[in-house]
Amino acid sequence: MTSPIDPSGLGGTLADVVAALGRAQAPSGDQEEQEPPIGTGEAADGRVRVRAVPPGRIENLEMEPSVLRLSGEELAREIESAVNAALADLQGRAVATAGSADLGALTDQLKDIQLDAQRQFAKLTASLVEAQEQLTRRAGDR
Template identity: 50%
Template structure:
């Protein structure tokens, strides 16, 4: 005799799925402003701010920087931009509340396995009920 199907088990699996997806979308819909990276060079005469996906949002040159040779100024700007990009990359990888996709994938695999067992039990119960009805109707 098959065990009765627990409909709350199916509800639990669906609830866990929605919860896991809710965690993912909550992280994606954060109200926090996008991170910025800051860098400087030439003792602060060159300052750069960057934002995702690696765009320069501000470049400030102190008037004294304009007295530098063009090659030197270009090197200092490059150094400041690279420092700002490194700062942005560090901030993006350390965003608090960021969803661990590996962990989310593990949770969803477990939920999928649980759902598979629940649906299998549900199907078995339906087949058994159909067989019982067919036997009763044949008597």
């Protein structure tokens, strides 16, 4: 007779997946907490400067007084150019920061978890087959 099926083994497998994903998302212990990326942009020969922060907000806009001599249309184009440059810089920095996760280690951990889950399911299936056979034998004894 086999031992009762332990469903906690299957739940443990799912807990392992969640833990592995959590470790991949958390900063590693040997790195300091990363500062959020900041994007910067300039226009009008550096007389218009913009700083952008996640999730795509303009944190700072600086204009030298000489830029106010431009027409309203020219000034608007220069500000738009600086803002777009800052947002593009922010996007590039955010992608670089997000891409630094160690996906190779996560893949290896998930492969190990998958193999363990396959063993657990095989054990569960074998126990169910044996239980069914025992029920069939008992029904035949009556």
